[in-house]
Amino acid sequence: MEATDLIGLLVIGGAAGVVSGLVGVGGGVLFVPGLVLFLEQTQVEAEATSLFAVVGVAAVGAYRQGGYGNLRLRDGLLVGVLSPLGVVVGTVVANEAPERALQISFAALQLFFAYRLARRAMRSGEEAPSGA
Amino acid sequence: MPSRRLRLVGIGTAAGAFSALFGVGGGTVIVPLLIFWLAYEDREATGTSLAAIVVIAALGAGAHALYGNVDPLAGLLIGAPAVAGVLAGTALQQRLPERFVSTAFAVLLVTSATVLVLS
Numbered sequence A: 001m002e003a004t005d006l007i008g009l010l011v012i013g014g015a016a017g018v019v020s021g022l023v024g025v026g027g028g029v030l031f032v033p034g035l036v037l038f039l040e041q042t043q044v045e046a047e048a049t050s051l052f053a054v055v056g057v058a059a060v061g062a063y064r065q066g067g068y069g070n071l072r073l074r075d076g077l078l079v080g081v082l083s084p085l086g087v088v089v090g091t092v093v094a095n096e097a098p099e100r101a102l103q104i105s106f107a108a109l110q111l112f113f114a115y116r117l118a119r120r121a122m123r124s125g126e127e128a129p130s131g132a
Numbered sequence B: 001m002p003s004r005r006l007r008l009v010g011i012g013t014a015a016g017a018f019s020a021l022f023g024v025g026g027g028t029v030i031v032p033l034l035i036f037w038l039a040y041e042d043r044e045a046t047g048t049s050l051a052a053i054v055v056i057a058a059l060g061a062g063a064h065a066l067y068g069n070v071d072p073l074a075g076l077l078i079g080a081p082a083v084a085g086v087l088a089g090t091a092l093q094q095r096l097p098e099r100f101v102s103t104a105f106a107v108l109l110v111t112s113a114t115v116l117v118l119s
Helices: A003-023 A028-039 A043-067 A073-096 A099-126 B004-022 B026-038 B042-066 B072-095 B100-118
Strands: none
Touching: A003 A028, A003 A043, A003 B042, A003 B072, A003 B100, A028 A043, A028 B072, A043 A073, A043 B042, A043 B072, A073 A099, A073 B004, A073 B026, A073 B042, A099 B004, A099 B026, A099 B100, B004 B026, B004 B042, B026 B042, B026 B100, B042 B072, B042 B100
């Protein structure tokens, strides 16, 4: 590995962590391309290694949010423990429906969420702050 | 409306399904659904999403490890700066307006949707 690759990994890792802390995602969206680009991992290796890294990052982030009073641990653990049910559903759907249709459906769902979140943010800006 | 418990079941199932279908993205559905279905505040939704992701990622990484796909050294190399980043990100989030998260999340979703359609 060259020095530039190492620097690239550190920068993209740090950026993924900041995004993770700010918006509550795992950071895989940056880890996976970073590992492919700088360590020449295959897509599967990168997804696997990314999940491994996400465990530590999300644990530290959740712990800190607990300290700030922004964690409902029982709800979070319940969602996590139930996710394998969804993995089965997702795997079945992936084998029944065309991939392109799934991608476009998911993109549409994300845009719908984005619209609702943006509208929510703007609407609350007009009102008095709800207090934190 | 279904009960609170049933809605949490729905969110867990959706998170698992989307991560199985698209490789990443538990968090991209957990955060909005906690806000819209369970009336979470922005910061609470992100903190609780991270706790769910710990479990989801641990299960996924464990399954991948059985096939020998996990490179722990590489994971530490990219994960160590990310741990520093998440400390900075969570601290920064407390100092930003409550609705910043909704706005930032909307931007992330639009980016993700664009990448998905163009890929």
